[in-house]
Amino acid sequence: MALEEKREKRPPVTPMMIEEEAALRNGSRGLPPGPWAETAGPRPRTTERHIAVHKRLVLGFAVSILALLAVTMIAVLLSVRFEDCGAAADSPPRAGGNGSLSGAARQPPGAGQPPGRPEEEVRGGEAAEEEEEEEEEWQRRRELPPWARPRLPRHLRPLHYNLMLSAFMENFTFSGEVNVQLEVRNASRYIVLHAHRMHIEAVRVAEDKLAGGVRVARTFFYPQTQVFVVVLNRSLEVQRSYNLKIIYNALIENELLGFFRSSYVIHGERRFLGVTQFSPTHARKAFPCFDEPIYKATFKISIRHQATYLSLSNMPVETSVFEEDGWVTDHFSQTPLMSTYYLAWAVCNFTYRETVTKSGVVVRLYARPDAIRRGSGDYALNITRRLIEFYEDYFKVPYSLPKLDLLAVPKHPYAAMENWGLSVFVEQRILLDPSISSILYLLDVTMVIVHELCHQWFGDLVTPVWWEDVWLKEGFAHYFEFVGTDYLYPGWNMEKQRFLTDVLHEVMLLDGLASSHPVSQEVQQASDIDRVFDWIAYKKGAALIRMLASFMGHSVFQMGLQDYLTIHKYGNAARNDLWNTLSKALKRVGKSVNIQEVMDQWTLQMGYPVITILGNETTDNIIVISQERFVYDSDTKPKDPARGDNSYLWQIPLTIAVGNTSHISSEAIIWVSNKSEHHRIPALEEASWLLGNINQTGYFRVNYDIRNWRLLINQLTRNHEVISVSNRAGLIDDAFNLARAGYLPQNIPLEIMRYLSEEKDFLPWHAASRALYPLDKLLDRTENYNIFNEYILRQVASMYLKLGWPTNNLNKSLVQASYQHEELRREVIMLACSFGNKHCHQQAATLISDWISSNRNRIPLNVRDIVYCTGVSLMDEDVWEFIWMKFHSTTAVSEKKILLEALTCSDDRNLLNRLLNLSLNSEVVLDQDAIDVIIHVARNPHGRDLAWKFFREKWKILNARYGEALFMNSKLVSGVTEFLNTEGELRELKNFIKSYEGGAAVSFSRAVETVEANVRWQRLYKEELFQWLRKSLTQ
């Protein structure tokens, strides 16, 4: 599953994170803002459209009534047939004789039962008494009843599911019949499986197909654990196999989880589609099942739908049976063994394009017909074919299914989901129109696809045993985003370079908080599960894997992965299975490292170390290396008071080299495992400097004595190329963050960045720009901000002049060849425009004016977001309106996104407020984009308090909307709060947390720590920084 991420622009969960683009708002205090113009609202609908809409509604209503009748009849028929089957007791004996059950108060209207019977009512009378008695019985035995436990009881195991669905798109309901073949491991009277938010009509248990039924005493839902319980009159016997049949119905919900609907408009007509999102715990909303990853089974799915739609699932369609009334049933082939969370289906009227890999896998990209016609899916389709070939070669395990469909949907809670054979992507992460996409957008699309394809092996073929090790699949998929992109674009050096800024530097910000958590997290309840999908799992997981690959050696690492996938395919594996396989691979090449022992320290402890290297001050060639846990706010009490930060220790593979003015030694590896160690370094001379963590392959920071820092700064200024590009970026990031946390004087990072005027590589600029961003946000509302602004502008000026602006739209082959150069130019323009370089502002304004007057957009693709944002912040509200209009009229998803974000760059508080209010209107702003609007307004110094106020006022609405997709909620919480930095704001935050109701508790405690660290930095270091800047500017 790929979380919604915008490379380089947004850091979602991360506190204190860099976002260069938003820095644009700073220097741009240009023309005075005008009043709000009414016309900036959504275009009014025309009368004709009203009539058309009205007609459709009437028609739709008529169709739904008919469908309602049809469904009722089918349901009645089904239940009659069911009773014919001879099952002794489908329905539990209930007071009032009503055997129907609902997983929640929400029931599908017209789906065969009287709607809306609340659960309490159904569970009344005798049955409830029995239930109580039963609970008391368990209490006497001092045990939780099997349905109240956080995990499913282990006595049953599903072997095979037969799932038959009918999807009624005209009233957004569906009905289903599931037959689960069960194996009994321990005798029990109870069948406990997940089912949530559905209406169960009938239940039957039979001992294999021939023998008779097993009497069902009663059934009930237990909503606290989202399970459905079937109580039998006698125990199921060990080693026998039973069939559980459940007939149910539910809604195709208008939200983002389970089996849900979304829509798009084509030729002025709204079309609907139904699609699933089951990960991590939402399959239970679509069918009763054993919804934990360990319960792998085979699935045979059939979907009945109107012939105007097509249906898709993990496997290809085996046969389709057409009925006379315009309905069709697609029967899909049986899946291999798999878990429920990556099962999937869709009902839509998309079209597709197709390609075939060398090994014969059919790859199709399905999307709305206009996008397919424009060829917007061709890029994704083409790289998917190549990537399957890449992974098959790298893992030496073939892709396991006959086909892979990629589905581009308008609405999705995540960037994408790796359903085996049917991966689902939000349109903005897969459709790409080459004539209007920037390199950055292309990179985003590419990496999301590389990520989901990696999951076809890591996740789908071999699945984590339980959610605590979700990082095993997500860390790998995230790491391979870089490896796979290097395969597609060999010159881009993603794994060696871009990984640092986008993953390592980013996650070290988050993991440097005392309120962080280990990458392997304990997961007790269902409600804990969403919590584990965060950047720690993804990015720290990836960074640890990269460190591991690097100390093992890449080829041994690859061999180990091949073994791991081969041994565990179609099964589940835990982290120790991986460590064991990798240790064995190392042994085969004659190396002996206990990988489990090393890695447990990194995966089970939170945070990371800062290593301090003290040079040869006393005796010759002896250095002192010490480690301690890095934290931004050393005042914060450790989360676990029994365990102070002092007890944190890691086994650290520290690579180290010695350099002098023109040369650097080859690296040596030192395993540091104590608090403090002495090491002998040969050839350490008076003027030579030490450099640790060569190419930043390790997941830790390195600090030195001031003398060594001075020597390094000297080296960078005189001849920076002696130090590798990755280490130059690493030194910048370490220095900024060490200063931020108080380990280093504030001037050191600012002195380091002086050498950038000679830096021609993209990565160090990118690292600097990202590291400057949180500092900028700490200062952007202070009195002396202009001193800081002025200093940065001076560092950027000469490179800005040297590089100039891109001439115009690049052609594709050029993009590939000059990626580094174009990204560097973009970075420098971004810094120049954000900090108020006059030429940059003029250039942006000219480009916007040209667009408005000619109505032709000649703005170079790679800098469009910068130009739009600068234009909106500098120019009057006519420009805002113009961008607003373009946001509505453009069909290209990449363009829509940056236009929307540009609107948040305004200096006009009325406009910002209006935009915030519009963001919650789903007709105007897609649900998943609304969060970005609010966060971007919070990054704008003119809007920070507005977004914060808006957030508090609308919290109930926002929490209801995103609460269940926890990742989005925590992204919102941290995005709105991470740059609050005054005592007053800290108080407001704490008061708000006291009064708010439910949800996102972890995000809020992280927010408090972040704001406390911001306030503390202001108090301790702000003046020191300004003093140095003042002095430096007058020199």
Ligand SMILES: [Zn+2]
């Ligand atoms: Zn993923």
